Amino acid sequence: MPETREVYAAEDLFSGWLDDASRRPGEPLRVRVGETVQTFEPETEPRFTDPAHVQEFVDRVLAHLVATESRYDDGTGLDLAAVPVVVRARRGRTRAHYEYDERPRRGVIAIPPREVGGAWSLRGAVVLHEIAHHLAAGEGHGREFRTTHLRLLEDIGRPVQAELLHTAYRLNGLDTGVDGDDRTLLRIGRLLRQAERTSNTAERDAFFAKAQALATRHQIALAVARATAGAEEKREEPTYETVLIGESGKRSLARYVRLMIEIARANDVRVAIYTSNTRVTLYGFPSDVAVVKALYASLVTQMVADGDAHLRSGAHKADEQQVWNARRRRWELKPVHGSTARAAFYEAWADHVGHRLSTARREVQEAAVAEDPASTELAIRAKEVEIVDYFGRMQREHGIRGTWKGTAAAGHAAPGSHEAGTRAAARARLGTERAIER
Incomplete structure (x- = not known):
């Protein structure tokens, strides 16, 4: 399928960066982009023990999207974030997979368990990729999927990971349809709207200054x-x-x-x-x-x-x-x-x-x-x-x-x-x- 190979290459690069960051906690991640080196401090990537653990995470992600009114419309008025997703074990060990069941209306994510060699898939980068398939109205790994994946990371409070993934897309010759100044402003606006929807003041400190840091990095560039x-x-x-x-x-x-x-x-x-x-x-x-x-x-x-x-x-x-x-x-x-x-x-x-x-x-x-x-x-x-x-x-x-x-x-x-x-x-x-x- 067009662009699938480039998307997988970008996500392999993205996962490698997250691995580097996890091996050196507390140290900034340095990524070479063209002639410059950019510094990131990505959020901690979750890891899972088995498909049941993945199910708990998927349920929390979808519940968060619904609670914060982060709609993912399928084009008919249906909010895909409100459609449940079931996680099951997959027999094969080389792939994770998403499919949509019309009856009952639900998404299904198949994850290879650790026993069959699926440890590689029991991580946030892989699981969120499959959730993005559930939330993207179209099929495949085209621009709509990539935009949805980036938005998902931002909507669940991982804006630096979103920035990293967007960098990996660009390095592999991909865009998301919203780049440059427009994307920066879109990301800042989305973070602010998400913030305004929470009534818990204890949550307000979690990612303070990420928007200003994003704006300043863009201004410097x-x-x-x-x-x-x-x-x-x-x-x-x-x-x-x-x-x-x-x-x-x-x-x-x-x-x-x-x-x-x-x-x-x-x-x-x-x-x-x-x-x-x-x-x-x-x-x-x-x-x-x-x-x-x-x-x-x-x-x-x-x-x-x-x-x-x-x-x-x-x-x-x-x-x-x-x-x-x-x-x-x-x-x-x-x-x-x-x-x-x-x-x-x-x-x-x-x-x-x-x-x-x-x-x-x-x-x-x-x-x-x-x-x-x-x-x-x-x-x-x-x-x-x-x-x-x-x-x-x-x-x-x-x-x-x-x-x-x-x-x-x-x-x-x-x-x-x-x-x-x-x-x-x-x-x-x-x-x-x-x-x-x-």
């Missing part, structure tokens, strides 16, 4: 490409885009702007703020602007939800602020108003998330520079200079003047809410989702 491209080659050019923050008169607009600034700062994007705080204009490369918009849309929702939960809990009522009573001509302690508590909460939330984003960015950049000091560092600096020059030119052309002052700090007036905002931001899901356990 583009910067290197720009630095080495000839004048005649097509290059991404800086641009600007205006984004609505909120309607005039809406509360907390300045805090929303502050969050946007923190996200933009971590992604090489400059921000010009309307005096009303209702809009901002983002200046940067189109791919970076798209990442900032995606992250902001998810994080502002989390910030508001966390702030609402804090106020509903009544925890802010324990705070007191010193207020001058003009009638009594003395200072008095009074409870913190809800609006003050919310402002303090948002301030701390945005500051802490900004710190986490910047840390993730710095770690990825340092790793990339360590791998290829000369070209990578020069490309990063060249990109920064290009953005600074572009923003300076736009400031002159657009008449941008002054410095955004935000609003008066509220943290001193509501220290309890400020601390609560920091704690909540530490749990914020940035490309976070729960991974399927072994």
Whole structure:
């Protein structure tokens, strides 16, 4: 069947990389891609004892997809993730196999057990390949299957494995139909949507900064490409885009702007703020602007939800602020108003998330520079200079003047809410989702 041989070659390469990573736990996996070496820290690959153990894993995977509303439509409206899969032992030892039973409606995965020499198949890479067959509407190993396999890895909380598999596909001359900037943004968006569907705050830390790390690696790759491209080659050019923050008169607009600034700062994007705080204009490369918009849309929702939960809990009522009573001509302690508590909460939330984003960015950049000091560092600096020059030119052309002052700090007036905002931001899901356990 067309492309089957290339897919198997790519997955053999992928499995070999996972084996290398398992032999050196805690060490980054280095993969040569063309003239560069890329660094990965893939999630732990599950291993299984027998087909019954595989069945437990398959059941958990499908249950997770259904619970997180990760639909895999067959084209008729049927969600294939909701169709059960039965795992059975296979007599032959050389192949694993998937087939679909119409009656009863179910998928069947045949796995050779260890006793007949099937130890090679009792691993996550093989089992997830067969689950991808179940979830892909088409047959064979074409583009639809490959896209489904990558999406499955991301949907169950294995985005680095997905990135590795996608790299193996490319090295074997395959694509998934969604590559480059579009795929990066699609992956970030999918991670964020998965994160927003969970109500368990304990899950929010599981994969924090994977989305920012993914964005930064992509930004570095583009910067290197720009630095080495000839004048005649097509290059991404800086641009600007205006984004609505909120309607005039809406509360907390300045805090929303502050969050946007923190996200933009971590992604090489400059921000010009309307005096009303209702809009901002983002200046940067189109791919970076798209990442900032995606992250902001998810994080502002989390910030508001966390702030609402804090106020509903009544925890802010324990705070007191010193207020001058003009009638009594003395200072008095009074409870913190809800609006003050919310402002303090948002301030701390945005500051802490900004710190986490910047840390993730710095770690990825340092790793990339360590791998290829000369070209990578020069490309990063060249990109920064290009953005600074572009923003300076736009400031002159657009008449941008002054410095955004935000609003008066509220943290001193509501220290309890400020601390609560920091704690909540530490749990914020940035490309976070729960991974399927072994």
